Amino acid sequence: MRRAIGALIRKDLILQRRTPEAAPAMVLFSIGTFVLFHFALDEREVSGNLASGILWVTLLFAAVLGINRLFVAEREEGGFDGFLLAPVDRTSMLVAKATVLFLFLCAVEVFVLAAFAILLLGPSLQPALVVVLLLANAGIAVIGTLVAALAIQTRARDLLVPLLAIPLSVPLVIAAARACAPLLTEGGAGALEARWLAVLGLYDLVFGLLAYAIFDFLLEE
């Protein structure tokens, strides 16, 4: 299984490096959204709950762009058939795609957070934010892979991904936004609340197990 996961990740990273599509689109979308909020709210700086809410809603919508593209090469260039003909565990596709999406999200967030800090955020960014980002990214990666695998089998995949991914991500966005809010508060960082981190961890675990249980069936014709 490790061999197949490695092959799939390596292939996706080469394709993304050679013809970058999703990651630049996600970054540009996020920056555009921050600019819109900057003017729509008519505030030079935001903090606390408002800053956290803006950040996570933007990140989720940006992630939807990446989720939409996750299986396109597999669908359009016969990657699914090539993979299904190989003597490998089908779950390796789930693990590989979730890992690739996780890495994309982490890479995109480096630029997005910098843009957020410059365009909107009042207080400075706190290192503890990384913990929340990693936990939330894991959840988005799992749910995104599941939704993308389901949607890619349909003709309405561009519609289906946001329709499924956004409602399923509601608990994750709530927990991530609540966990981040104290870190984005004016006048110094607040404490990271363990219960929201626990909610994020639980979300990752539950959807990880769910994805593991049903992913094989999603790859069936």
Next chain:
Amino acid sequence: MRAIELADLGRAYGERVALAGVTLTVQEGETLAVFGANGAGKTTLLRILATLLRPHHGSAKVLGHELPREGWAVRGKIGFLGHDPLLYRDLTARENLQFHARLHGVRFERVDAVLDAVGMSARADDPVHTFSRGMLQRTAVARAVLHEPQLLLLDEPLAGLDPGAAALIDPLIGGGTRVVISHDPTFRGDLALGLRGGKVAFCERGATVDDVRALYA
């Protein structure tokens, strides 16, 4: 040993029956030639044998394993060449084959060997999207035979190839147990299956060129 055993095999897409009542046996080392006009059910049959589609009716046994229940045991023993080359356009030929080599647990030396065998060594490091139709087909054949499969499932393997390229490919796809879809009435297999509208028009060892031509009339 029986390589393929089909009994009343059928498959539908919604209400439309794509394949029905296919019963045949192919022995190890034999070639099954499949003929039929467009939409006759040839590709459906090939995809069922490749474990990419589930049969809806009857039974299919490939290399001694019941499909789809034991499909996992057959994967990796099949070389599949369909309409699509199953190659990523933005990867080079070598990267594509190395990707499949990793999936199949094949050593990279074999990648160089098959690229050489199909005459693609000189273009091995070019992206697949720069290839002509014939070069794409040659690379796809290299992918299909990369893991030295016991059973080859080939959909018009020589399509788009010039005579020189066809002569290169021929030894790679000849010899073993094969199912070959062809529109060439002169193509000879040990057993010929003619399909018309998803149903068996003939399935015999002594099918003539006229039998095949009648399918397209």
